[in-house]
Amino acid sequence: MKQEEKLNLMNETENSNQTIQNPHIWPPFTQLTSSKPQLLVEKAKGALLLPKDRAPIIDGISSWWVTLHGHANEYIAKAIATQAEQLEQIIFADFTHPQAELLANRLSKLTGLEKLFFSDNGSTAVEVALKMARQWWKNKGDNRSQIIAFEGAYHGDTFGAMAVGERNIFSEPFDQMLFPVSRVPWPETWWGDEDFERREKEVLETLDHLLKTPTIAVIIEPLVQGAGGMRMVRSEFLVEVEKRIRHANSLLITDEVLTGFGRCGELFAFQRAGLKPDLISLSKGLTGGFLPMGVTMSSKRISEGFLGEDPKQTFWHGHSFTANPLGCAAANASLDLLERSPQKYLDFESRHLPHLQKIVKDPRIECPRITGTISAFNIKVNGNKGYLSSVGKIMKASALRVGVFIRPLGDVVYLMPPLCITDKELEKCYFGIQEGLNALS
Secondary structure: OOHHHHHHHHHHHHOOOOEEOOOOOOOOOOOHHHOOOEEOOOEEEEOEEEOOOOOOEEEOOHHHHOOOOOEOOHHHHHHHHHHHOOOOOOOOOOOOOHHHHHHHHHHHHHHOOOEEEEEOOHHHHHHHHHHHHHHHHHHOOOOOOEEEEEOOOOOOOOHHHHHHOOOOOOOHHHHHHOOOOEEEOOOOEOOOOOOHHHHHHHHHHHHHHHOOOOEEEEEEOOOEEOOOOOEEOOHHHHHHHHHHHHHOOOEEEEEOOOOOOOOOOOOOHHHHHOOOOOEEEEOHHHHOOOOOOEEEEEOHHHHHOOOOOOHHHOOOOOOOOOOOHHHHHHHHHHHHHHHHOOHHHHOHHHHHHHHHHHHOOOOOEEEEEEEOOEEEEEEOOOOOHHHHHHHHHHHHHHHHHOOEEOOOEOOEEEEOOOOOOOHHHHHHHHHHHHHHHHHHO
16 A cells, blocks of 8 residues: 555544544643544444444454443443442441442452552553552661562553553653662563563573662563564563572562453462562452442452551551442452453464464565463564654555554554453454555555
């Protein structure tokens, strides 16, 4: 496709008569000067977005990875409606309620961690974990300050979460305000990778060196770095990471905001990897995508470090909507669905496999990979920054034109559809990707 045609394709999609640009809305991750109108969607069902007067669009990325069971799931919607007629909100510092009690019991049993702390979203769930880890050592009289994170990580957009994430254009205005973090490379791997052992060995040696300094915690996105480019590592590597953390008497935080609730082929990625974290951050699929909610799970050992008569031992943190009853009802309903149909996430990898095997025959594709519901590959750009800046836009516009919504991360094209997606809809997602590749020609 000629460059003029590519530009026309992007403009045609962005300027559809079903787009809207409200002058009062400030969209996320958007430069207002050059922002394009947003596509107006009034309804959605299952894996489909249903714009008015336009053909349905398959939501290939679960609306930023939150819509776990599909849009407008009737079971979850009914649970929220029933709860709304009974109790919609209550201050959680003085009261509790049945949905919170049930959710805490269930998540403790499922994760093996005894204590649950509610917050509002993924960033705050990470923030809570970092604060707990730091104060736990402080309460023990240990003033250690080093935190170790992995290069390419994304943990959220609050200050603590930004600090442990990759420093880039997103965080640059605030760099002087972020606490220092030690970093090790992320030894991503893919189909046909023959050099993973060397990279993993080098990373572990770097980690060994850093852990000689007393360390508060090491934070990881288990198995998959999401916003960093769907970069995947082996379980065996993560097991070696944890061995070193334990040997160094440090803590392990797993950020499961993206990877939790079946996204990586088991209920939680840390379970598939064989890890035993001290703290876990959860959000996104927690409520099936219906309502914002974050959760930080802690081991009994961590929570016991906050017991005492001295007020300084208290974890002074909270949110107005902590343990919101509607969010808890949605989360419990979502867990019901996961428990009733575990094969939907256990078998999803095999659904991606034949499609990715076929599409990666394209010579422009490299580093194909799958973990659970997540399928990804890179497009070869050969250092061409101009091509890199347009490849995602072209792929997105081409797929949307045939009714598939994807949102590439630079040169990384991926799918992470809802668990309810049909085989025919999944096949069409790959057709949309192929259309995008054709448009790059």
